[in-house]
Amino acid sequence: MSAATQNPTSGQNAARIALELKDVSKSFGLVRANRDINLKIEKGTIHGIIGENGAGKSTLMNILYGLHRADAGQMYVNEAEVSIRSSADAISQGIGMVHQHFMLVNMFSVLENVMLGSEGGSLLKDGKKATLKTLQHLADNYGMTVDPYALISDLNVGMRQRVEIIKALKGGADILILDEPTGVLTPQETKQLFEILNVLREDGVTILLITHKLAEIMEITDNVSIMRAGQMVGHRHTADTNPQELAELMVGRKVLLSVDKGAAKPGEVLLKVNNLEIYHERGHKELDDVSFEVRGGEIFGIAGVSGNGQTPLMEILAGMRVPSAGSFEVLGATVSKGTPKGPKEMRNMGVGHIPEDRHVHGLILDFEARENMILGFQDADVAGADFLFDSASITQHCQEQMDHYDVRPANPFLHAHSFSGGNQQKIVIAREMYEKPRVLIVGQPTRGVDVGAIEFIHKQLIALRDAGCAIVLVSVELEEVMGLADRIMVMNDGQKVGIVDAKDADTNTLGLMMAGLTSGEAA
C-alpha cells in the first residue's frame, strides 16, 4: 500500500463518522505544528494516531479538546460542524480527554477530582451523591473499580489513570482521547487499560489513542493514522499494515527495528560489584547482596520490573549514593561505605552516567543547551581554562556535539525544555560520551524517545561498546535489554535473580525470572 492520504473509511456509510477534521492547520510563531490535517474517525472504533515526538500529535489533540485554537480548517462531530473554543465546548460535544500528564489534584479524594467541573449545584452535597452513583455505574459496566474516598496521592499510577478515564467519561462522553496513556504504565496495567478500552468500544465509545509505540497500535486499534512533521502521511486499517510499514511512514525512511550488532569482544574486568547493599530511608532493604562483573567491550543489561533495585544500584555506581554494605571496584579503585567516591570523582576516573530520569538528574531544563552540554564538565578546559567561562568555546563545543549527535534543532542557545524527549536524551548522551568513558552507566536510554532517535541511540551505545567501554544498561523495555545486552542480569525485590547470556534469553524465561519464580541458572 502506498502512503496515500486517502482514508480507509471513504466510500462507507457516512452516518457512522464520529469525528472529522478538514484542512486543520495550526502554527506557533514560525513553527507549523499542524498542516492541512484531514482525519475521519469511525464511530465505535479505536483509532490510533502514531508519530514521532514532535510530529504534532499533541497539538492536534489539544485542538480537538479546545486547549488550542486552529488557525484554519473545520471540525465535525457526528457530522455536524462544530466550533470548539474551550475545553468546556469540547466536553459539551461529548469529547473527553485523558492527558499525558495527569490533571489530578493529589490532595483531593477520587470523588472530589471526578466531580470537579460538574458539581451539580453550588453546594457539593447533592453532586457527591450523583457522582458516587456515576462511579458505581462505571465500576459495574466497565470494571473501573476505584475507592471514591481514597486520596489521589495514595493511588498508584495505573489507578490514577483510571480516575482520569472516569473523569473523561463521567458526563457521558462518547469520544475519548487518550494521549500517550501507556508511557507510565507497567505491562500489567497496560493490559488492564486495554481491557477497559475494549469494553468501551463494544459499548459504542469512539477512542482516539495517541502513541508512539507500534506494538500498541497493532494490538488494539482498528484504524491508524500516521503523522510526520505536522502532516498526516497515511491512514491504514490496522489489519492491513505491519509495524515495519508504520515505522517507515513515521520516520520517512527505513528503520531497523531490531538492533544490529556484532559479537562482543570482552576484555578485562572494569567493574566488579561485591555484595552491595543499601537501605531505604524508611528502613527496608532496597538492594540486597548484589554481585556481578562487567568487562570492557560488553553491554551488561539489567532487566526487572521497575522499582526492584535497579535505581539504587545505578545511583551507587554513579557515586550518587553510598552503599550500606559491600563494595565495588571500578577501574582499579575500590568504593565502599568507608571509602566513598562522589559523582565528580567517578566522572574524573572515567565513569559516565546517563541517568534514568533526564528531567531530574540529566538536564537542567531551564538552562540553555550549551550550558547543559558542560554540566559536570564545568571545570574542564572546554568550559574555559581560566576562572571565567569561555562563552565562545562553550557554544562552539555544543554546536559540534549537536551536529555530531544530530540534535534538532541544532541551536545551542535553546533552553533544554524546548527540545523533544529524544533530542534532550541526545544532549545527555553527547555530553556523557564526549570524554570517552571507560565505564558507562545507562538508565532507560530510550524512555519517551521516538523511533528514529532510538535507533540512533542504540547505534551509539554499540559503537561505544566496540571501542572497549564497559556498559551497564538498565531498561524497563525488555526488548531493548534483549536486543542490546550481551549478558543480562535479572533483578527482583532488590536481589539478583540470575545472570543469563543474551543469546540464550527469551521473553518467557526472563519474565519468570523478573517475577522471581525461577533463577536463570536453573532454567
Added chain:
Amino acid sequence: MIDFLYQLLLTFDATLRVATPLILCAMAGIFSERSGVVDISLEGKLLMGAFSAAAVTSVTGSPWIGLLAAIGASVFMSMLHGFACITHKGDQVVSGLAINILASGLTVVIGIALFHQGGQTPSLFGDQRFRKLELWFTDTFDAIPLFGTIYRELISGHSILTYAALLAVPLASLVLYRTRFGLRLRAVGEVPEAVDSAGISVSWLRYRALIVGGVLCGIAGAYLSISHGANFVREMSAGKGYIALAAVIFGNWRPVRALLACLLFGFLDAATPRLQGFEFPLIGEIPSQLMLAAPYIITVLLLAGFIGKPSPPAAIGQPYDK
C-alpha cells in the same frame, strides 16, 4: 487570685479586639492563596480600607457608607493585583509589594489633600463609628456568678465587625469545603491545569478569590479606623497584614487553624502592655520587643521546619500559562 482571673478575662477580651483585623485578613489571605495567588498585599488593602472608611465616614457621617467605601477601595486594590499577576502573569510578590507601597503613599497623599491634617483624617464621634454592641440578656446574666461576668466582658460588648470576623471563619470553612466554588478554588491552587481541562476558567476563578479577599480586607480596614479607632492615622495597619499572612501559614492555609493562630498572635499583643514590669518566676521580665516580634519568630521557626511542616497550595505563586 480573683483579681488575676479578672485580668486574664480582660486580656482575652482585648485579644478579641486586637485579633479582629488579623482574622479578617487571614481569611482573605486563605481565599487568595488557596486559589494560587500569593497575597502579600493584605497589608496594603488593609491600609487602603482603613483610610477609605475613615475618609468617607467623616464626609458622609455614616459608618455604613464608610464600610462600603473601604470594601470598594480594597477590592479595587485586589483587582490591580489580579490584573498584574493573573491577566499579565506578573510576579505575585512584586505586585503585592507594589500594592503595599502604593497604599502607603496614596493614603497619606490623598489624606493631606483632602483634610490638611498631616495625613490623618478628622476624628469621628458617636454614631459615626461602629461601637460596642451590648448583646441580649447581658443584664439578666449578670445575676449568674462567673458566667455573667464572662458574658458581659468577653462575649458581649464588641463591635459588630468583630462578630463579623468571628462569623467569617466558619463561613470560610463552609465555602471552601462544602461548595462548588470552594472545591474549584482549592483545585485551582493545586493543579490549575485540572481546572482548565474541566472547562472552568482559571483566571475568573482566581479573580473571584481575590474579590472575596478584597471584601474581607476592606472590612478589616474599616474596623481599624472607624470601629477600633476613631480616625485614620498614617501607616495605621502597622504590619497587621503581614502578621495575618503569618497566621495563614501557621494555620496551614486552613480557616480554623488560622483563627487559632490569629488569637495566639492577638493574645501576645494584648498581653504585652499588661506584662510590662511583670517578673516571671525563673526567667524574669520579658522584653516587650520580644513579645511584639513573637509572631514573626514563630513563623520563621515554622518555615524552617521546627514546628510541623507547612503544606502550601502546590501551584501558589505560579502564573497559569497553558
